[in-house]
Amino acid sequence: xxxxxxxxxxxxxxxxxxxxxxxxxxxxxxxxxxxxxxxxxxxxxxxxxxxxxxxxxxxxxxxxxxxxxxxxxxxxxxxxxxxxxxxxxxxxxxxxxxxxxxxxxxxxxxxxxxx
Amino acid sequence: xxxxxxxxxxxxxxxxxxxxxxxxxxxxxxxxxxxxxxxxxxxxxxxxxxxxxxxxxxxxxxxxxxxxxxxxxxxxxxxxxxxxxxxxxxxxxxxxxxxxxxxxxxxxxxxxxxx
Numbered sequence: 001x002x003x004x005x006x007x008x009x010x011x012x013x014x015x016x017x018x019x020x021x022x023x024x025x026x027x028x029x030x031x032x033x034x035x036x037x038x039x040x041x042x043x044x045x046x047x048x049x050x051x052x053x054x055x056x057x058x059x060x061x062x063x064x065x066x067x068x069x070x071x072x073x074x075x076x077x078x079x080x081x082x083x084x085x086x087x088x089x090x091x092x093x094x095x096x097x098x099x100x101x102x103x104x105x106x107x108x109x110x111x112x113x114x115x
Numbered sequence: 116x117x118x119x120x121x122x123x124x125x126x127x128x129x130x131x132x133x134x135x136x137x138x139x140x141x142x143x144x145x146x147x148x149x150x151x152x153x154x155x156x157x158x159x160x161x162x163x164x165x166x167x168x169x170x171x172x173x174x175x176x177x178x179x180x181x182x183x184x185x186x187x188x189x190x191x192x193x194x195x196x197x198x199x200x201x202x203x204x205x206x207x208x209x210x211x212x213x214x215x216x217x218x219x220x221x222x223x224x225x226x227x228x229x230x
Contacts (some may be wrong), residue, residue: 004157006157009155034219042223043221043222043223043224044158044205044207044221045221046218046219049218090157090158092158102148102160102163102173103158103160103219104160105150105157105158105159106157107155107156107157108155108157
């Protein structure tokens with residue numbers, strides 16, 4: 001069965017620190033990969049996604065993620081975090097390598113940024 | 116504005132009671148989904164519907180039921196058989212996004228609490 005693992009449950013950083021959140025998935029076929037963000041009290045929203053092509057994907061608010069097929073990874077990065085990045089981040093993979101329906105989510109990583 | 120609405124924002128259930136969570140979308144999306152979010156668990160798929168009058172069980176369908184009589188609406192009933200219903204429930208739909216690639220949109224969620 002497909003699964004998604006997020007390595008860190010809670011990450012605490014100071015403003016301007018660099019961020020990398022790990023995500024690994026278990027599926028040997030074609031995958032579509034996503035990062036979602038949930039700011040406190042707000043909807044879950046799409047941060048970025050990878051379908052094909054350039055494995056380095058740029059998303060909103062300065063986030064990017066790199067798909068490394070050989071490592072089954074899709075880590076999220078940001079060079080310099082801000083207090084407003086405090087949120088919960090979810091990695092997800094679409095089942096059967098298809099569209100964005102039927103997503104499998106990781107358990108999430110809470111990011112707390114200290115001002 | 117186009118989007119997904121969920122009501123109510125908070126819902127209280129008594130022991131042995133069935134409750135229904137509403138999800139409406141005006142995005143003209145065919146596919147709709149219900150997820151349950153628990154702390155430290157990420158999102159888990161309860162039910163999904165790819166088209167009107169059709170729906171499929173997700174990973175944790177026991178104790179839940181759905182209907183899809185209209186394209187815009189996908190209500191979720193939490194039955195008395197669901198022994199641990201306290202959670203945050205998220206509805207989503209899938210439709211065309213950036214560059215024609217499908218994107219999943221989420222509603223604001225309903226928090227269900229058991230009295």
